[in-house]
Amino acid sequence: MAAEKQPIPSVWARPRAKREQPALSRDRIVSEAIRLLDAEGIEALSMRSLGTRLGAGATSLYRHVANKDELIELVVDEIYGEMGVPGADDPAGWRAGVAACAHSLRAMVLRHPWIASVLGQVGLAYLGPNLIRQSERMLALFQAAGFDPGEADQAMNTLIAYVIGMTTSEAAYLSMVARSGQSEQAWAESLRPAAEQAVRDHPRLRDGYAARQSEDPQQIREENFSYGVERILDGLDTRLGPTTPAAR
Amino acid sequence: MAAEKQPIPSVWARPRAKREQPALSRDRIVSEAIRLLDAEGIEALSMRSLGTRLGAGATSLYRHVANKDELIELVVDEIYGEMGVPGADDPAGWRAGVAACAHSLRAMVLRHPWIASVLGQVGLAYLGPNLIRQSERMLALFQAAGFDPGEADQAMNTLIAYVIGMTTSEAAYLSMVARSGQSEQAWAESLRPAAEQAVRDHPRLRDGYAARQSEDPQQIREENFSYGVERILDGLDTRLGPTTPAAR
């Protein structure tokens, strides 16, 4: 025995193998964070819970990430990479290409509804490589449609703002439904009395609410979204000459 | 000295006047919360700090508000009350009325930029009395323009989604600037190297960035916002008959 090291008397295999997991790295942290967020939502993301999932202590993460806000920036940019943007030479025409962007962006947000809670802190205005890359491709789409560079930027921002605004509210709604543990229909049913009470003295809202009662909420959301996209494309179309040279 | 912990030893005026302040109430709590948020931003709002400002303990607030989330819902609805919505009989025509709503909503968000961080949790879809009232008035505007009830709802949601998306990102950006303690110009200047690096290999973004360099950022934001509003109104216009009967 003898034990020259008081702090550690004689536990058998003191050193205890360490490198079994592929070790921590920024990429592993970000992708595990996304998995956690998708599975359990924004309020389940803490440095401790994320560390545990990675088989590490909470503070170990700070070797790879400056702080939680930076982690969230990284996560958001990673997610932007999922959006699909057609090439500017796509033969389907600018309207189809831009509409595809819009629907792809919506699908991305609905796959990761927690970004609704996070976009307000991060803004869109950031410099992440994925966001930059996608913006460049999308801008190419608008320029190919015939918008001059300055207006292409405005047109793109208009569409993106719409999609973000619409889907953010959709995602926030779906997050609430998810937190309630009920199906969307059951949830809508459960707050029907409150809703009817709230619109009682507002005939236009009341009628609209009643009219939508019998329809499938998911389909309504999709139709409303598409309606807005089409109107915005109509509005942008009026700014292009009567016949655009390249986009036929 | 002697026994300061006896139930009531004999401090002179034991009862100690209490009701000097107009007492706590939901309204007082909500409006003080808004003052705090406007002055110090979202991360400064804690139940403790709010309680202190009201001359009360943190947990006293819970007599009037179920929890912090509910407080935020109340705060958001209160803010919606600030938006101005013209009456449907306004002689200026539907386009002017709707555009006024859009600009009024933007002004409201920029007055209270912290709502950007909060809308993602609350969504738009709520039942607060102010939001309901404003929606009803706005819906009237669209119906008076000639949209049938179902489409009026879609048109309104399109416009609101755009305004929320655009201003949310603007507000998030302005919050960052504010946190940095610099002016907008100084801030833009300070991250110019990073921005130029980020757009280096993306010619369209690079040119756009360079072109905006010399202009007033605030004016650019306003112009971009107005551009989107006009395009959306153009797009909605195409859905109305060539001449609408009532709106001349």
Next chain:
DNA sequence: CGCAATGTGCGCACACCGTACGCTACGATG
């Protein structure tokens, strides 16, 4: 006039959060 009921504010305590700091032990390099 006295008393019970009601509701308001508060102090305490708990569990959890982000993260600063300094230690250990390992892999690479001389």
Next chain:
DNA sequence: CATCGTAGCGTACGGTGTGCGCACATTGCG
């Protein structure tokens, strides 16, 4: 083999939201 940079960890601090039960003011009722 000696040295050193660095990844990961344990501990600790100051802060958070909020449940609980007590003390008190006010009010309605006999």
